[in-house]
Amino acid sequence: MLSPPELAPKICAQSAVTIAPDVGARHRQDLAFGSEQWARTYASKRNTIEGLNGYLKDTAHQALAEPGRRRVRGIAAQSLFVTLLLMAGNFRKVAAFRQMVAEGTAQEVAERARRRRRVNITGYQPPP
Secondary structure (H helix, E strand, C coil): CCCCCCCCCHHHHCCCCCCCCCCCHHHCCCCCCCCHHHHHHHHHHHHHHHHHHHHHCCCCCCCCCCHHHCCCCCHHHHHHHHHHHHHHHHHHHHHHHHHHHHHCCCCCCCCCCCCCCCCCHHHHCCCC
16 A cells, blocks of 8 residues: 655645746747647648548548458558558549549649759769
8 A cells, every 4th residue: 555755745735837948849839839820830731631631541442541451460561551552542643633634624733854864973073
């Protein structure tokens, strides 16, 4: 059986605790949680992530939330199957976008400029 000390330590008897501002500073957010600026900054990012989660959990396709889609034991095997389902979802997104471009319902993505091919070290040095 435990018996508490007769005189409680100061931390147990006081009503408030002061923590220095530098404690946990690396976990501090630049924007105050719940502020208008915080909401503007994080709302669209949160919506994007939640939309992707819904897309990947769609039971007609990847059904990522269904354990029956990954009937294996172990975290390594589960991680591999989740990765494959994520890849399938990404392939489905790319295929849908390419179909929309072919039908003319989406804008085409600008092509990247081709890199100059350098064959030897002189291609990296300025001319004399």
